[in-house]
Amino acid sequence: MSIMSISKELTIEPCYKCLLHCKMCSSVGIPEDIILTDQKLEEVLKLYGKNIAHIRLSGGEPLLLEEKILVGYIELINQYCTNLEVFEILTSGITGIHINVLNKVIWILNKIYAKEKKVGVSLYGDDIFHEEVTDSYGSYDITIHFITNLIKYKIKVYVQTPIISYGTMRVLNYCKFHNLSLKVIKCLKHGRAETMTPEVFSKRKQQLVVEEMKREYDKIIVSNSLKERKDCKCDRKNKITILPNGRVVGCVGMKQRGEIMKDERICEVI
Numbered sequence: 001m002s003i004m005s006i007s008k009e010l011t012i013e014p015c016y017k018c019l020l021h022c023k024m025c026s027s028v029g030i031p032e033d034i035i036l037t038d039q040k041l042e043e044v045l046k047l048y049g050k051n052i053a054h055i056r057l058s059g060g061e062p063l064l065l066e067e068k069i070l071v072g073y074i075e076l077i078n079q080y081c082t083n084l085e086v087f088e089i090l091t092s093g094i095t096g097i098h099i100n101v102l103n104k105v106i107w108i109l110n111k112i113y114a115k116e117k118k119v120g121v122s123l124y125g126d127d128i129f130h131e132e133v134t135d136s137y138g139s140y141d142i143t144i145h146f147i148t149n150l151i152k153y154k155i156k157v158y159v160q161t162p163i164i165s166y167g168t169m170r171v172l173n174y175c176k177f178h179n180l181s182l183k184v185i186k187c188l189k190h191g192r193a194e195t196m197t198p199e200v201f202s203k204r205k206q207q208l209v210v211e212e213m214k215r216e217y218d219k220i221i222v223s224n225s226l227k228e229r230k231d232c233k234c235d236r237k238n239k240i241t242i243l244p245n246g247r248v249v250g251c252v253g254m255k256q257r258g259e260i261m262k263d264e265r266i267c268e269v270i
């Protein structure tokens with residue numbers, strides 16, 4: 001199978017602006033004023049567009065982007081990604097204009113041509129834990145309100161959480177109650193994560209928490225970052241991430257590692 005025939009997953013990180021201050025944020029310290037241009041996105045989509053099956057619009061906070069910027073991206077995606085299966089937005093739901101944020105999501109999803117459209121929302125625990133991690137008072141209530149609205153308007157939604165501590169079990173209970181899928185990702189020692197209490201678990205310990213969660217709930221999606229190497233089908237042949245400056249790397253874990261994309265497996269990197 002040639003590289004070009006592989007179904008690719010594209011993560012678009014258009015800008016690192018965000019109103020939260022999550023301790024383990026992988027974008028911390030990276031300039032917030034650079035925004036991915038249409039031209040840079042088009043260069044990548046021209047090359048890979050037909051082979052892209054899955055797009056994730058991430059950030060920073062992608063819903064902070066102005067409508068005219070989003071229109072440019074959407075037109076390019078619809079033009080080049082003619083075999084798009086899944087389009088998802090990964091967000092905290094926090095933009096400061098809480099009434100408009102839901103409208104913005106509906107507007108984007110209506111404009112994109114993809115078979116499946118969904119929204120992933122980051123949640124870190126109960127109110128106290130979530131606000132401690134995001135360092136933002138009131139962030140829990142806004143995010144929960146946002147998820148409630150997505151459910152009400154029948155938008156497909158899942159929750160995403162890094163395994164920070166056994167506090168993650170509180171997110172599990174929330175998802176169980178609302179029958180939502182829960183995607184678990186590896187908590188990385190990015191940003192101020194070193195100062196987190198309790199300290200960030202080792203990968204092995206995070207995997208044990210995930211095993212416990214899976215025994216309790218069947219809607220757990222385990223990210224490649226938490227899989228054993230032998231079970232991980234992820235490599236740079238099927239993953240592309242485009243950063244605000246247009247640089248293309250294998251996955252988000254590689255964005256802090258200089259300009260050269262190393263020939264390493266994604267899971268060794270993150």
Ligand code: SF4
Pocket residue numbers: 018019020021022024025026027028059060061092122
């Ligand atoms: S919501 Fe995402 S981008 Fe914003 S601070 Fe938290 S981890 Fe970083």
